[in-house]
Amino acid sequence: MLAGINRSDQLNKLKESIIWDMVIIGGGATGLGTAVDAASRGFKVLLIEKYDFAKGTSSKSTKLVHGGVRYLANGDIKLVMGALRERGLIFKNAPHVSSVQSFIIPVYSIYSKLKYLIGLKLYDWLAGKLRIGNSAGLSKDDVIKKLPHINQKNLKGGILYYDGQFDDARLAVNLGQTAFEHGATILNYMEAIELHKNETGKINGITIRDTENQGTYRIHSKSVINATGVFVDDILKMDSPSHKNLVRPSQGSHIVIDQKFLDGHDALMIPETSDGRVLFGVPWHGKVLLGTTDIPINEHMIEPRPMEDEIKFILKTADSYLNPAPKREDILAIYAGLRPLAAPKDDDESTKEISRDHKLIRSESDLVTITGGKWTTYRKMAEDTVNMAIQVARLKDIPCRTKHLSIHGSTPDVYHAHWNLYGKDYQAIQQLIQEDDSLRELLVEGYEYNAAEVVWACRYEMVRKVEDFLARRCRLLLLDAKASMIAAPKVAQLMAKELGKTEEWIQEEVNQYIELAKRYTL
Structure with missing residues (x-):
């Protein structure tokens, strides 16, 4: 235990x-x-x-462990090499919350196919011994088979490459x-x-x-x-x-939709949108994340909300590549994260600079x-x-030990048998259910999260608020914001019993959580 x-x-x-x-x-x-x-x-x-x-x-990323294909296009070889090396170390040290993800770039001209294939072969080579796959060109039929909802008009084929995915x-x-x-x-x-x-x-x-x-x-x-x-x-x-x-903050916005819009295991990578940015469609915990946009902003806050123009931009871009494409009513959650980029020396508005x-x-x-x-x-x-x-x-100069340090939950004897991508010890959770069968109860219909996970998070993961559990110990807020609101009262009751809180605390926590979750819906 x-x-x-x-x-x-x-x-x-x-x-x-x-x-x-x-x-x-x-x-x-x-x-x-x-x-x-x-x-x-x-x-x-x-x-x-x-x-x-x-x-x-740190909880609102695009869920990618990557070297940065876009940075390679900008000629930042050193940055990419360093990130690829660290990507490999995350896979080795935290396999319970990270995995290899295949990506497909659909191409609509022969020139684009050649350009991206050469670039991604270089990307593979830069990873050295920590390479996780080999990029390859795909025929039009191959792309359609892997991405059945891709826009087929003028499609010339695609590029398959590999990067990483994780639960941040x-x-x-x-x-x-x-x-x-x-x-x-x-x-x-x-x-x-x-x-x-x-x-x-x-x-x-x-x-x-x-x-x-x-x-x-x-x-x-x-x-x-x-x-x-x-x-x-x-x-x-x-x-x-x-x-x-x-720091000059940069806001990245995402929308979350049903997995039916990609209908496969491969992620979609759009290397150049209408304004030159990169957009991903990534399968994640049974849903699909579409994002991220990346725009400089002049203020920082703990709970940013995607701007309406950015949501429209993501949907418009998706409409150019997917058929059928998601509409506003298909969005299950929206979220935004701020990145701390070093401020530029002038007033250039482009995050590329x-x-x-x-x-x-x-x-x-x-x-x-x-x-x-x-x-x-x-x-x-x-x-x-x-x-x-x-x-x-002026402390003792002790060498770094983290290159080969296993992260909590990744020990081989535990990982393969009991841990999954959520990074939770399901053997321990099952033990709680055996002790109290009522903890088998699901928190909300359609999702596998159960009451035992709330108890487990209170005891082992310093959960203090309903939001802590629904947003970060499990990821329901980001996967389906409305479903998370339904789960909130049950989570609050379980937490109150575990943490010794009052009925007043329960009501206040639920109210606070509902107000927060509304920011993750349209």
Whole structure:
């Protein structure tokens, strides 16, 4: 049986007289990866997240583990090679939440077919020993067989290539568990409210507030790491009020539709839309994700909503490639994520001109800030960040250990028998059902999520709110927002019993969740 992360036990650690080696602000992909890296090297690590783990960008990706075919077209060979290497490591270290995905690019001219085939052969070659498949040209009949709903007018064939797919929020949770198992203290719903400095102006600690009970804690640390994604500038301004913004957020929007619109195992890749962007149609947990668009925006928020123009753009693009094509009434969920891209030097509005690589910054106060990058390269970003923190805090130079570190849930003796793409131990869940048969009850008709999974998530995955479970421990909010609203009262009741909450808490949680879920519907 797994050792659950008990939040009360984690809070008690804050009351001890510990001088932490590293305090990490931010519980998304980068922060959690950094906690795993630092804890596995033996450092004393505290990670805090203002909301729930991966609530922001890290749970709202296109669910791809990829090198970036588009970046290859832009000539960014180094970036692509690094991402392909990290893609291979994710497959090795977290096979329970990642898998190889085949993609098809339909082509409507012989020139396009030749261009994309040459480019993707290079893409394969750059992966080296971590290659996961061989790209190949497809005839028109081959494409129609694999994508029966593809627009056949002027179709000349296609290109088959391979990349990766994963469950972003589930990997984030497993990273948190991995960090905990290596000795890290991790807390969601814990906000950074003040940075502390010594007489020379160097950061030596932080004050944090528990947003559940409003308790505050003064934390002493040898280094502080700002890994807050699109919110890094907020922490940098806490350090220096005159700081100029480092990040230019880019919003990616997605719609979720029934799998019947692709009707197969292959994903659709549209390499050049009407305005030059890339669009994917990806099978995921029995549905299809269409996205992502990618547009610069001037503000950041924790719950962005796809803009109406972007939804129309996705549907219009799909209409050019699929027959029948999805309509507004076919959309099961919509969602948007913000990417923390390094701000351009001028006012160029194109996201093509904004760096996709990550950036590390050491402030005058010795605050370490990591920003940019993408999910696929989270491990390398974490390695670079910990290396800088070691230098800043003059810690023992212990080598990185994450290249071959198995992520929680991926051990071979457990993975093959009991784990699936959701990253949950179904043996443990079945044991709960044997102990209490009422936990067999499904949360909502049409989906296999059951009551035991809610109990399991409360005990082992630090679920504090209904949203935590329906949005990130299972993915029902992103798969079918209206179905998730139906499930919410049952989830709240189960959580209240497990966490010792009141009837008032149940009603408040359900109301809050319904308001949130409405943002994921049209």
